[in-house]
Amino acid sequence: MKRPNGDELQKPGYEIPDELKGSVVVTTLNRLYNWGRRNSVWPMMFGLACCAIEMIATAASRYDLARFGMEVMRPSPRQSDVMIVSGTVTKRMAPLIVRLYNQMPMPKYVIAMGACASGGGPFKEGYNVVSGVDKLIPVDVYIPGCPPTPEALLFGLMKLQQKIEKQSFKEVYTKPDYIPEPVLGPDLMDPRDYPKIREYTQKKLQELQEQAAQAAQG
Amino acid sequence: MAQPAVAAPDLTARFPDLVTPDTRKGYSGYIVKPEGLLEFARALRDEYGYDYLSSLTGVDYLPEGQMEVVYHAYKITGGPPLVFKVQVPREDPVVPSVTSIWPGANFQEREAWDLLGIRFEGHPNLKRILLWEGFWGHPLRKDWREPYYEGEHKPFKNRTAGPHFWHEDHTPFGKNVDYPPGFDPYAWDPETADEVLYQSVIQRTRKPRQEELHSEQVVVNLGPQHPSTHGVFRMIATLDGETVVALEPVMGYLHRNHEKIGERNTWIMNIPYTDRLDYITAMSNNFGYVLAVEKLMGLEPPERAQYLRVIMAELTRVMNHLWAIGFLLNDLGAFFTPALYALEERELILDVFEAASGSRMMNNYMRFGGVVRDIPEDAWDMLVKLVTDRLPRKIDELDRFLTHNELVRSRCMGVGVLTPEQAIAFSTAGPVLRASGVPYDVRRAEPYGIYDRFDFDVAVRYHGDVYDRYLIRLDEARQSLRILQQAIRDIPERGAPLLAGKPQYQVRVPAGEAYGRVEGPKGELGFYVVSTGKTNPWRYHVRAPSFINLTALEAMSIGNKVADLVIILGSIDIVLGEVDR
Numbered sequence: 001m002k003r004p005n006g007d008e009l010q011k012p013g014y015e016i017p018d019e020l021k022g023s024v025v026v027t028t029l030n031r032l033y034n035w036g037r038r039n040s041v042w043p044m045m046f047g048l049a050c051c052a053i054e055m056i057a058t059a060a061s062r063y064d065l066a067r068f069g070m071e072v073m074r075p076s077p078r079q080s081d082v083m084i085v086s087g088t089v090t091k092r093m094a095p096l097i098v099r100l101y102n103q104m105p106m107p108k109y110v111i112a113m114g115a116c117a118s119g120g121g122p123f124k125e126g127y128n129v130v131s132g133v134d135k136l137i138p139v140d141v142y143i144p145g146c147p148p149t150p151e152a153l154l155f156g157l158m159k160l161q162q163k164i165e166k167q168s169f170k171e172v173y174t175k176p177d178y179i180p181e182p183v184l185g186p187d188l189m190d191p192r193d194y195p196k197i198r199e200y201t202q203k204k205l206q207e208l209q210e211q212a213a214q215a216a217q218g
Numbered sequence: 219m220a221q222p223a224v225a226a227p228d229l230t231a232r233f234p235d236l237v238t239p240d241t242r243k244g245y246s247g248y249i250v251k252p253e254g255l256l257e258f259a260r261a262l263r264d265e266y267g268y269d270y271l272s273s274l275t276g277v278d279y280l281p282e283g284q285m286e287v288v289y290h291a292y293k294i295t296g297g298p299p300l301v302f303k304v305q306v307p308r309e310d311p312v313v314p315s316v317t318s319i320w321p322g323a324n325f326q327e328r329e330a331w332d333l334l335g336i337r338f339e340g341h342p343n344l345k346r347i348l349l350w351e352g353f354w355g356h357p358l359r360k361d362w363r364e365p366y367y368e369g370e371h372k373p374f375k376n377r378t379a380g381p382h383f384w385h386e387d388h389t390p391f392g393k394n395v396d397y398p399p400g401f402d403p404y405a406w407d408p409e410t411a412d413e414v415l416y417q418s419v420i421q422r423t424r425k426p427r428q429e430e431l432h433s434e435q436v437v438v439n440l441g442p443q444h445p446s447t448h449g450v451f452r453m454i455a456t457l458d459g460e461t462v463v464a465l466e467p468v469m470g471y472l473h474r475n476h477e478k479i480g481e482r483n484t485w486i487m488n489i490p491y492t493d494r495l496d497y498i499t500a501m502s503n504n505f506g507y508v509l510a511v512e513k514l515m516g517l518e519p520p521e522r523a524q525y526l527r528v529i530m531a532e533l534t535r536v537m538n539h540l541w542a543i544g545f546l547l548n549d550l551g552a553f554f555t556p557a558l559y560a561l562e563e564r565e566l567i568l569d570v571f572e573a574a575s576g577s578r579m580m581n582n583y584m585r586f587g588g589v590v591r592d593i594p595e596d597a598w599d600m601l602v603k604l605v606t607d608r609l610p611r612k613i614d615e616l617d618r619f620l621t622h623n624e625l626v627r628s629r630c631m632g633v634g635v636l637t638p639e640q641a642i643a644f645s646t647a648g649p650v651l652r653a654s655g656v657p658y659d660v661r662r663a664e665p666y667g668i669y670d671r672f673d674f675d676v677a678v679r680y681h682g683d684v685y686d687r688y689l690i691r692l693d694e695a696r697q698s699l700r701i702l703q704q705a706i707r708d709i710p711e712r713g714a715p716l717l718a719g720k721p722q723y724q725v726r727v728p729a730g731e732a733y734g735r736v737e738g739p740k741g742e743l744g745f746y747v748v749s750t751g752k753t754n755p756w757r758y759h760v761r762a763p764s765f766i767n768l769t770a771l772e773a774m775s776i777g778n779k780v781a782d783l784v785i786i787l788g789s790i791d792i793v794l795g796e797v798d799r
């Protein structure tokens with residue numbers, strides 16, 4: 001089946017006769033449904049670092065997130081639609097972020113707010129820092145800035161609304177992809193990488209042994 | 219009024235076998251033999267009155283093959299520090315723990331163990347604090363390299379000359395990870411690592427079951443994703459019914475390797491990083507860091523810059539205390555309405571910051587020997603109106619709305635009490651210390667910058683409960699406004715120089731050590747820096763007030779109800795960027 005693109009979903013496909021204009025509205029179910037969906041995106045109340053402060057400032061009186069229907073910050077992932085990853089994702093926090101993401105119901109969205117969440121930011125080289133939350137979970141909107149100003153966050157949220165508007169509501173309620181939680185070992189480990197990790201560490205061990213053997217001979 | 223400089227006691231005469239003066243160039247203080255550390259420390263506290271251990275940290279002197287633990291002890295009555303060090307070999311660094319003398323050393327020793335691998339003998343609970351059990355290596359050691367290792371010093375070559383590359387391409391996993399040789403992931407049981415944490419908490423805290431009552435204690439985990447923990451903070455509390463009998467904070471969920479990155483940066487590159495320590499009070503963090511480095515460089519900022527620094531630092535304090543009060547009320551259940559009042563004023567202060575520095579939160583405003591630029595004239599007018607008219611009114615308004623509110627009083631009074639003796643012993647600082655009846659303020663005890671010129675009172679309250687920690691923030695905000703009003707009156711005319719010397723990208727810092735501390739809004743913020751005369755610091759340590767104030771959290775919480783845990787934590791006013799660094 002050909003997947004309709006976002007614009008087609010918005011158009012009912014036929015014209016209203018002239019005599020009915022002004023008294024009848026014709027729209028698509030998709031458009032009506034998404035109109036409701038995009039104007040009540042509930043973010044998860046979840047702050048990681050500096051960007052969370054700007055997120056709070058966005059929710060406060062000057063910028064007023066309520067204008068977009070997003071002021072209902074939910075403390076539980078099971079009630080939220082969008083996860084605003086506001087700050088540096090550390091390795092220690094990574095399993096928990098994935099767990100929270102897995103607990104969110106479909107359709108779910110992720111916003112990477114700020115440089116750290118988008119790609120590691122100024123702390124990228126750090127040993128405890130995950131270079132971007134998209135290494136773990138899929139991201140819908142990236143917002144640059146360190147931290148992004150409230151205006152930038154609002155712009156990002158409006159971009160998300162535009163994205164929601166273009167989606168077909170028949171397709172968004174799919175079974176969610178379960179992302180295996182990373183494991184904290186000697187370093188952060190993705191269970192999907194286990195064979196690769198073993199191969200790598202065995203090779204490293206072999207090299208060390210060869211070096212030791214050479215040193216013993218020489 | 220400045221304290222008269224008291225001559226440091228002659229400790230070498232008292233302990234001729236144990237103590238030698240530190241004679242390295244640029245260093246000061248004493249070197250103590252590890253076997254005599256406890257005797258020496260006890261004498262310091264009991265006989266010489268150094269009852270406040272401000273900072274404890276380790277330094278890895280790789281070329282000399284030595285680990286050094288550096289202690290900064292103060293008298294709670296004011297005055298300069300007494301610095302002493304313990305040197306141990308790098309292979310097996312073991313130092314006696316001073317937690318029995320200064321309980322405030324608890325978390326700091328755990329941090330030194332975690333990041334530098336220095337073992338503290340006699341520590342009651344020596345396990346990793348910022349990283350997790352099972353992490354490979356001790357990252358702040360100079361020979362430990364992270365997976366994205368590129369070079370010892372910044373700026374890295376590929377940033378300027380090329381070839382440019384992605385860090386991800388340089389590791390086999392495309393991620394910031396590395397594993398020890400021979401490690402088998404299939405044999406790794408993730409449960410055990412988590413279990414180590416829980417078991418240590420449970421064993422330490424759980425009391426024997428009371429047979430006749432058939433009651434059992436419950437271990438409750440709060441956080442790290444919890445709306446009341448002010449970020450990613452976790453507490454493990456043991457409850458008897460609803461009463462907290464033991465508690466352990468678990469942190470490190472925002473450990474961003476500030477110190478490791480800081481030791482690779484050039485000196486000036488660290489200024490924007492300090493903004494991100496306590497991200498609500500960026501200006502104040504800048505102040506502490508430039509002060510520490512200026513001590514090494516022997517720079518004195520020009521007059522106008524000194525005043526601008528004080529203005530920015532005090533505005534930050536007002537802003538932070540408004541924020542703290544707003545969010546304390548949030549924790550009490552007054553969800554977001556009081557915080558909105560506080561945030562409204564915060565935005566106005568941020569406007570001034572944005573006009574002066576170009577950024578709302580991450581100001582990066584101060585430089586070694588001054589500040590980077592002047593406040594624009596229209597922002598100055600805004601500032602004057604704010605300080606003389608609006609903020610005093612708004613603080614009075616908060617006071618009127620909240621102080622005598624029946625709910626605030628009944629929830630906060632007598633909750634989370636910290637006695638003055640405990641407050642000093644746990645090395646708490648700032649509002650937490652002063653609300654317990656200890657009038658210790660670095661601005662008075664050891665004035666820095668030009669704070670000795672201003673007329674202000676050190677706010678102090680005597681009950682040490684949550685209510686007093688709320689009141690003291692109002693008091694301090696008012697005192698800050700007093701300082702601000704004087705600073706605005708006395709500041710030299712616009713056009714005066716703002717920077718001592720020329721602005722330079724690569725500063726020369728003479729070899730030596732320095733400890734600069736300021737009275738940040740959260741408490742005493744200290745920076746311990748060691749220079750070898752190179753372009754980047756050899757050691758860069760942050761004495762983070764939020765982190766050390768948490769040492770007292772357990773003492774405050776025991777005996778209170780679990781519902782009050784949240785406001786006790788809120789009254790300490792932690793910021794996770796600073797706790798975990």
